[in-house]
Amino acid sequence: MKKSQFTGYLFASPWVITFLVFWLFPLLFSLYLGFTDYRLLKPTWNWVGFDNFGALFSDGEFLDSLKNTFIFVVGTIPFTTAIALFFALLLNKNFPGRTLFRSAYFMPSITSMIVIALIFTNLYSRGGYIYLLADMIGLSPPDNGFLLSNKTALYSVMAMDIWMSVGYYMLLFLAGLKSIPEELYEAADVAGAGRIRKFVSITLPLLKPVALFIIVINTIKSFQVFVEIFVMTKGRYGTSTALYFIYDTGLSRFEFGYASAAAYILFLIIAVFSIAQFGLLKQRGMR
């Protein structure tokens, strides 16, 4: 039917256009840019082959930003996942006030990251509540506040990130817990299994797909940490992450070619991690 062909495409056209113009073209253009020396106010650009990539791997700033990104990913995800699971277990059974607690724990996740980062800038600064609290229990916080010190800045941003995102992953864990059939626990009760035994033998194994899913999406997200760094430290005090580096070279110093190459390196790193994690998912016999 000719007419159905036409109407089908007509209705699908918003996506067809958006995909071609705002996804496919930028994606390919970015790859191309990575092999050029294109920058602002330069009338022409040249193909420079792998020069950008070579230069990046001997660029201390870029390597530092990669190192910080790895610290961020490795240092937040285990905590976020474990705390989210703990919250979900606390809120799994129905009890008075459950909805209130669940909503309150989830609230930070749908609040603007900018606002959260601003509030924590206040809390972490000299005289802020977290600063005073740390001082009170004898942790001797850095003189100018947590964000203005090489020793603590990155970890402070990481702690905020964990605080902000646990509520979201808690919801995913709660959905996972809900899907575990009640009969399994009943059968375990009949067999005389204790609480810990049930948790280790039923709950944990059946939550594995959700946990791995959470780790995969959190990894992809954490590799691209930027907004909180931009607001809280502007990449100073050892907090520059890969995406901050890309922003800084690309849109602040306008070295489009160089920054695009960096973006593709980060893309490859994320791809490798995601594929490895998905491989892990498959290998365990799970979707």
Next chain:
Amino acid sequence: MKTLKYIILGLILIVMVFPLLWMFRISLMPSAASLDFGSFLSPAFTLSIYYDIMTSGHMLKYFLNSVIVGAAVTVGNILFCFMVGYALSRYRFIGRNFWFYTVIFVLMIPVHIMIIPLYLLIYKLGLYDTYAALILPFLVNPIGIFLVKQYIDTLPSSMEEAARIDGAGEFRILFRIVMPLCKPALAVLAIQVFLTNWNSFLYPFIFTSSESVRTLPVGLALYQGHQAIDWPHLMAGSSLAVVPVLVIFLLFQRHIISGITAGAIKQ
């Protein structure tokens, strides 16, 4: 045991809620007040900062920009995600599977790689620093298409066929018959799109430079650069960004949570 559980839950509650309460508390402080340990419970209280940001400065402008952009993007997504999802679900046009795969494919692309080429594209198209830059690229989104398509897949097509036999046109079927049936899915879609857009920072930040089109998150992020941080004003502006989210969350909690968990389980 029960008491212990409530104590733990309560302590966590304080940790999770305090920062937002602190934001509201600062916004109600007199401008010159210094902040210290006792501030949270101090009797000093004024609404003058809110009056201030509503009558002078750019905060109100940023807020309205966020509303305009958020509304346009949400309406666009309801309309276009619905159309595209319907086409992918019901029509057997050539390349249908290909276009469906592009939706999935795009979900896997990390945004960071798009920043520089999109910036250049927006610039070359002459859209830099306009509302159009904040709206056009975001009028349809892959998650929304996916959501609608999955939903329409579960609907029986008998009503559409009956209408077709009665001689109804394709547009009429789309908007008069299918759209009302899709209300639950479109509600989830609209809430998610609006919240995401309302909080969005990266693209509005790199696509604009002037105060006249700046959205609220961008305005807040750049506010602190002006002078030594004026916390009461900054936190009052932040409250403007948070209150609509709070209201939407309280009204549509069930939709929001089901949207999040449904998307996760499917993937």
